Amino acid sequence: MKTLFPYGLDAPPVVRNLVLGSLACWLVFALNAAHRLPIIVNGLQWPGLSLAIGALAMIWSSHYGKLRRREKLLDHLDWRGDEHVLDIGCGRGLMAVAAARRTPRGRVTGIDIWQSEDLSGNGPDAVAANAAREGVAARVETRTADMRQLPFADGAIDTVVSCAAIHNIYQAEGRDRAIDGIARVLRPGGQVLIDDIRHLPQYAERLRAAGFEVDLMHGIDSVFWRVLSLGSLAPGTLVGRKPL
Known part of the structure; x- marks a missing residue:
């Protein structure tokens, strides 16, 4: 973890919640596609994708993006x-x-x-x-x-x-x-x-x-x-x- 994020993972609870929210959306989407739910739920792939993108963006920023961005800020x-x-x-x-x-x-x-x-x-x-x-x-x-x-x-x-x-x-x-x-x-x-x-x-x-x-x-x-x-x-x- 220290090597991957020498300056830390930003807002770990937020990243965790984004990942869990995305997984929940995709799980319901898969169950719905397999007709395993008592009701039909449509469109959850889009919030699932958005939440996943948010989590990946925060992970990328914590590992690399904020190191590059700090120099632009100080400029x-x-x-x-x-x-x-x-x-x-x-x-x-x-x-x-x-x-x-x-x-x-x-x-x-x-x-x-x-x-x-x-x-x-x-x-x-x-x-x-x-x-x-x-x-x-x-x-x-x-x-x-x-x-x-x-x-x-x-x-x-x-x-x-x-x-x-x-x-x-x-x-x-x-x-x-x-x-x-x-x-x-x-x-x-x-x-x-x-x-x-x-x-x-x-x-x-x-x-x-x-x-x-x-x-x-x-x-x-x-x-x-x-x-x-x-x-x-x-x-x-x-x-x-x-x-x-």
């Missing part, structure tokens, strides 16, 4: 090479390690509360192992901290990144506190990149209220996930800069 930011970067909800270090490679004279701090239901094998030891594997262990550190109470001084951070993390705060007020914390710890002129699966308009509104210049982007994959999730997911990327 949205300007890099000097000496920044102090904060990775909020760092998981197994996907973004933290990539950011460390771009800051040879800087350092990266990753914070998380290490919930295993969000990412398989989640923990600071996994971050350390991945940082060592990619040759940046000396510039990556981790802290256990809640993103709603960032343990950093005002203006202490040059760049904040966060990938698929802030949406895990279920209350809107809590998400506002996380965004307000980002605005507080960033230095004037500092940058923030948030890639998430929902709530991007809320993040953008909160940062704009704090004076940030914000660019909100949605890719073609956002349409796929909106349809598959019946509108509950709306992936996108936010890039913002704090005023000087």
